[in-house]
Amino acid sequence: MRIDAHQHFWARARGDYGWLETIEAVKPIRQDYYPADFEAIRARHGIDRTVLVQAAPSVEETEYMLGLADATPWIAKVVGWVDFEDATHRRHLERWSHHAKFSGVRPMIQDIADTDWMLRPDVQWGYAAVCALDLTFDALGLPRHLDNFLRLFDRYPKMRVVIDHCLKPEIRNDAFDDWAVKMASIADKTGAFCKLSGLGTEAKPGWSAATLRPYAEHVINSFGPSRVMWGSDWPVINLNGSYDSWRAAAEEIVKPADAARIFGGTAKEFYRIA
Template sequence: MRIDAHQHFWAIARGDYDWMDSGAHLAPIRRDFAPADFEEYRRKYQIDRTVLVQAAPSVAETEYMLGLADATPWIAKVVGWVDFENPDHRRQLERFARHPKFSGVRPMIQDIADVDWMLRLDVQWAYDAICALDLTFDALGVPRHLGSFQRLFDRYPKMRVVIDHCLKPEIRNDCFDAWAEAMAAIAAKTPVYCKLSGLATEAKQDWDLATLKPYADHVINSFGADRVMWGSDWPVVNLAGGYDSWHGAADAIVLPADRDRIFGGTAKEFYRIA
């Protein structure tokens, strides 16, 4: 089974994708993307299943994605959103958890100014609920969050966690060492998984295989193929060369012996895809 472990769909008229107004550079993806738009890549690369991930901080978008999943057999799981700052949203989590294609949640931590937000006392109920309901947590952040995430993962060793986009190393600025050391520590000290995704978006526009390979190799070597899963981050990847370029780079980087795990098996295990 080949799985794209990280992709998005959105309908602009829904009105809750505020981040799309943050700059002219987002113009190429400021339009609707639906399952029909993904078919060419699914067929070309024989993608059997995908994991659809939230792109708006709203319960309404999670409901929208679950509707798409209901109508699209190859959408295997949905990673949604609830308001961690509102304990009443435990009821939303409980409601979503009853849907067979709902996997877990992803707060948009990369956009929160407080680097220690995830450690605040008033949001801990959410992690307790995720663990109690046996849901997943997609950790979306940037390198400044590495220390806080380490503390969070240590606090909740039984929480099913995957780091999105390798925690977005600053490839365009050649900032490797500090990121690499912290990621290796997380890999060694916790059972957390990592998505091999988003690297092209963090590089300069003229990136090539040699640019991304040290970062990808470090993630694979640190976490091991059994805890690494490939994701396209489509359509965001259209800002950095597109699906074909990123898939080709990842295919060239991943060793043949690891391909079944990284391009399918790991995501199947982590997200419990039938």
């Protein structure tokens, strides 16, 4: 089974994609993306299932994505959103936990100015609920969050965690060493998984497989192929590359012996895809 462990759809008229409408750098992808727009790509690369991930900080978007999943057989799982600053949102997690295609949540931590937000006492109910309901947690952050994610994962060892986009190393600035040491520490000291995704977006324009290889290989070597899953981050990848270029680079970097796990098996296991 070939699985794309991280992709998005959005309909701008829904009105809750603030980043998409206000950040000038993302203007090239400021348009609607629906399952029909992904069909040719999916067929070209033989993608059997995908994991649809939130792109708006709203409960309503999660409901929208679950509706898309209900109508689209190849959307295997949905990663949604709840407000970690509102403990009454546990009711949404409880309700969605009964939906066969709901997997878990992703707070948009990368967009929160306070680096220590994830450790605040008032948001801890969210992690506890994820654990209690046996849901997944997608960790979306930046290199500045590495130390706190290690603390968080250590605090909740039973939480099913996957790090999104390799924690977005600053490849364009050749920032490798500090990121590499801290990622290796998370891999060694916790049970977290990691998505091999988003690297092209963090590189300078014109990147190649050789540009991304040190970062990708470090993640694979640190976490092991049984804890690494490939994701396209489509359509965001279109800001600095394409689905085809990123898939080709990943296939060049990943060893043949690891391909079955990284391009499908790990995501199937982590997200419990039938």
